[in-house]
Amino acid sequence: MDLPVDILDVFIELGLTSAEAQGLVNTLKNISIKEDSEIWQQLISQVLTPEIPFSIHRFLHQQVFQRRIEQGVPAPAWFSGDPELSHSHLAQWLRDFDLCSMDELHEWSIQNREAFTRKLIESLRIQFIQQPEHIMNLSAGVENVDWLTEAKLNIVESCFRDKSEQAAIIFQKQNQEIQQLSYQELKKLTAQVANGLKEAGVHPGERVAVMMPMTPESVAIFLGIIAAGCVVVTIADSFSAEEMEVRLKMTEPCLIFIQDVISRNGKQLPLYSKLGLNRELPAVVLSEGESLQISLRSIDRQWINFLSNNTELSYVARNPNDDTTILFSSGTTGSPKGIPWDQTTPIKSAGDGFLHHDIHPGDVVCWPTNLGWMMGPWLVYASLINDATIALTDAVPTSREFCEFVQNANVTMLGLVPSIVSVWRNQDCVSGLDWSQIKVFSSTGECSNPDDMLWLMSRAGYRPVIEYCGGTETGGGYITGTVLKPGVPGFFSCPAVGFSWLLLDESGNKTKNGEVFFEPPVIGLSTRLINRNHHEVYFADIAPGPEQQVLRRHGDQIEALPGGYYRAQGRIDDAMNLGGIKVSSVQIEELLSQIKDVVEVAAIAVPPEGGGPSQLVIFVVINAGTELVVDQLQKEMQQLIRMQLNPLFKIHAVREIAQLPRTASNKVMRRKLRDLYQGADT
Known part of the structure; x- marks a missing residue:
């Protein structure tokens, strides 16, 4: 292996002792192969252990792939091995259809959408009470596709099937011993919830809210509501009252299921009290500890008193397009969009877990999330329908305790948002831990920092990070990764199988860096909203595609790179992702406009230098004659966001501007503000 003349000094400067540096130099000199990918594979299999400082990993990665990096070609850090090439679900599909590559499989899936969906349903062993007459009916057009015509099913049945003593959930509470709940035990608890709802007079089709942390009980509540034919309204526990x-x-x-309090970072935070004393919505209240920390209203019931004695689970038959869940996503206006998931949406979630995350029976899947975000229901379906185990802990995701749980629970698939990785790296949370059991990481919710993702891969002996991007309205991802292609840190490696989309410029022409437009139909893709006109939000005023096909707007900006890789560039519209949570700029602006002497506000999301999770920057127009004290204003704004919106949204910077740049139609030009901020910071 060719090395710089001063390599010994470089290694010492990067943290090795003289003896360690000399030993590493000798090892590298003995590598005789010349091809960069082969050199790197030898390094990660024989040399680069987690104990070696990451600065050495990064230096050698840049050294090995220097030519690719200089040419702007994605530089991989992981390569498929025999387990992936022989035993992955995608590899099996390639053999089934006599195909040779992911590109061929994706092309087949969008040219044969009905056959693809049928194959997916069969692979997932989706259970039907009445079989569908047709997989896909397009008589009303692609915008209003009718999936699984005339079928009857309840998706919860597919979560249990014939499993019994296998672990459905493993969980750890407040650093206690790790416990587990078998599929049979989870099924019984789910039955107690479903039958409890029936005994309480709740009928199929009625909505039942859940505002709880991710616990074994909340999973059973979620499944029990749907098994009873009802609709779960999921509300994230971090939301303000x-x-x-x-x-x-x-x-x-x-009805609402809610916990009394939540403990975070050693602090006990109220949850039940967010309901307010005068609201007439009855609650079933669970205690975080052994007993309730609050007094209940007369209309409320304790969890233990709500549960039915009937532990036999029956599944209420539903139509494929009947709602199972209502989640919320912010768009470009102030109020959130209510997005229903029907009985078919979980097929998309579980399918992505099956194909792109390669979840197998017995795998242990951990993803710090909440039922109020789409990855909460995704985690339930992608794990249970694929016969895997959900791993849950109440440890703060950015803590050392969480990382220890990942080790001790033998997690094999670990999902996260990029912000978490940054904290782990900065605080050295993974030091000394054995994450070698991890087969796949996955990252979603924000743009990834490639350097952070290289660090993450290195902590588990170099395992791939499946970048994953979609939305609440897609039920999963439209762009993602695969275990059949080399993994490039921070980059997507393929479109999701079965999902077709285009990159278009402002003139509607195909481009390598542009706005994402979907080409429906895709199973799991929303067809209605509960508080908006679905057509107006996603289809109105969009010209047909280059082949006169119907296009659906999404709002992401993606850059296509050599080798079939892609890089996320954030949002085109007024939405932003902060800490993995999608929020509308308008929501933030309406809130902050209440502050005295603030005339106008514009909120933008700006990626940090080098890429990574977006940072919230606020531009303000102040009343004439008012002296701006930036630190004081930022504290006031942060307090308002924490109290009335979400404490997870952190303001990175506040900037004063004389006048907000606007288009002729009076729309704030956020791209210009981003350019202005980034130009001022360079």
Whole structure:
């Protein structure tokens, strides 16, 4: 292997002792192969262990792939081995259809959408009470596709099937011993919830809210509501009382499951009290500890008193397009969109887990999330339908305790948002831990920092990070990764199988760097909203595609790179992702405009230098004659966001501007503000 003349000094400067540096130099000199990918594979299999400083890993990666990096060609850090090439689900599909590559499989899946969907349903062993007459009916057009015509099913049945003593959930609470709940035990608890709802007079089709952390009980509640033929309204436990109220008014549930308090970072935070004393919505209240920390209203019931004694689970037959869940996603206006998931949406979630995350029976899947975000239901379906185990802990995801749980629970698929990785790396949370059991990482919710993702891969002996991007309205991803292609840190490696989309410029022409437009139909893709006109939000005023096909707007900007790789460039529209949570700029602006002497506000998301999770930057126009004290204003704004929106949204910077740049139609030009901010910071 060719090395710089001063390599010994470089290694010492990067953290090795003289003896360690000399030993590494001698090892590298003995590598005789010349091809960069072969050199790297030898390094990660024989040399680069987690104990070696990451600065050495990064230096050698840049050294080995220097030519690719200089040419702007993605430089991989992981390569498929025999387990992936021989035993992955995607490899099996290639053999089944006599195909040779992911590109061929994707092309087949979009040219044969009905056959693809049928194959997916068969692979996932989706259970039907009445078989469908047709997989896909397009008589009303691709915008209003009718999936699984005339079928009857309840998707919860596919979560249990014939499993019994296998672990469905393993969980750890407050650093206690790791416990587990078998599929049979989870099924019984689910039955107690479903039968409890029936005994309480809740009928199929009615909505039931859940505002809880991710626990074995909340999983059973989620499944029990759907098994009973009802609809889960999921509300993230981090939301303020005001944001909770918005979602309750929008959906009008007949009941809510809620916990008394939540402990975070050693602090006990209220949850039940967010309901308010005067609200007439009855609650079933669970205790975080051994006993309730609050007093209940007369209309409320304790969890233990709600549960039915009937532990036999029956599945209420539903139509494929009947709602199972209502989640919320912010668009380009102030109020959140209410997005229903029907009985077919989980097929998309579980299918992505099966194909792109390669989840197998017995795998242990961990993803710090909440039922109020789409990855909560995704985790339930992608794990249970694929006969895997969900791993849950109440440890803070950015803590050392969480990383220890990943090790001790033998997690094999670990999902996360990029912000978490940055904290782990900065605080050295993984030091000394054995993550070698991890087969696949996955990252979603924000743009990834390639350097952070290289670090993450190195902590598990170099395992791939499946970048994963979609949305609540897609039920999964439209762009992702695969275990059949070399993994490039921070980059997507393929479109999702069965999902077709285009990159278009502002003139509607195909481009290598542009806005994403979907080409429906795709199973799992939303067809309605509960509080908006679905056509107006996704289809109105969009010209037909280059082949006169119907296109659906999404709002992401993606850059296509050599080798079939892609890089996320954030949002085109007024939405932003902060800490893995999608929020509308308008929501933030309306809130901050209440502050005294603030005339106008514009909120933008700006990627940090080198890429990574977006940072929230606020531009303000101040009343004439008012002296701006930036630190004081930022603290006031942060407090308002924490109290009324979400404490996870952190303001990175506040900038004063004389006048907001606007288009002729008076729309704020956020791209210009981003350019202005980034130009001022360079």
